[in-house]
Amino acid sequence: MPAARANVLSVSGLTKTYGDVEAVRGVDFDVADGEVFGLVGPNGAGKTSTLKTLAGLLEPTSGDVVVNGYDVSDPEMRRTLGFLPEESPLYEDMTPRSYLRFFADLYDVDRETADERIASALDRLDLDVRDRPVGDFSKGMKRKVAIARSLVNDPEVLIYDEPASGLDPTTTNVVIEFTRDLAAQGKTIVFSAHDLHHVESVCDRVAIVADGRIAAKGTLAEIRADHGRVEYRVFTDVAVPDATEVEDGRYRTTVESMAGVDDVRERARAAGGDVVDIRTRESTLEDVFLAVTGGRE
């Protein structure tokens, strides 16, 4: 059995309130070294508040957040992580190169190392235009510059708030592939997303957040086992109670257990027909998401 990886990030009993609004109401999770952890949830669930707290930009109302061995209130902690905010305003007059050099200087990265990191990130993100002001850039190009910015200090931990939201499909793919690359290099990544397919394709573990709480958490297999269910679609050649006619003379009944399948078979035989096909369907992450969040998008 491989040795357990150390936790790089640990959140316990986190709450965040804004006046009367309880945005985060007791969130707990740990993220191991090199793991990709996804937060998904409907609008207003508390994802951004949680991520900004992890990045040291918001003070928790209560609870403990430890990143890379630092309490989140320790300014040193911020040097060890890279944060990509949901909206990242850039200095519009600067070129990507001058903008990214400016941030590298803030982290005391020497010029040669900074230029190597900047070129490598922009190459991998497919951003060729480097000498025009960022103000002329499309949303996708600006997002790539913001992603490169999160890497200038070569952080171990990356906190990305909806890295691919609002981007066209090509740019989305570049960003998702890039996130995968970072994971393959061993970075620890916590990110939020609306698109469940991104989460499914990139994350080792996921938390589904609703109303400031974690409604489900674990690997996709664990979440499915805890919250999902198996459906059996039983096809018969005669009508049985509760069946839907799917084509001429072929009926479908959906049940949730083998006993249910047997029941349909008995009824079909009693009606002079039989079961002609059975298909099983396991819950997808989307089914679980809709079930645990009460169907909110």
Ligand SMILES: Nc1ncnc2c1ncn2[C@@H]1O[C@H](COP(=O)(O)OP(=O)(O)OP(=O)(O)O)[C@@H](O)[C@H]1O
């Ligand atoms: N600065 C603030 N002042 C007051 N309320 C806030 C503030 N920031 C967030 N909220 C409220 O806190 C709740 C959680 O917001 P948050 O942005 O953390 O959710 P989210 O899951 O990231 O949503 P989205 O997917 O829409 O970005 C919402 O009800 C939001 O209106």
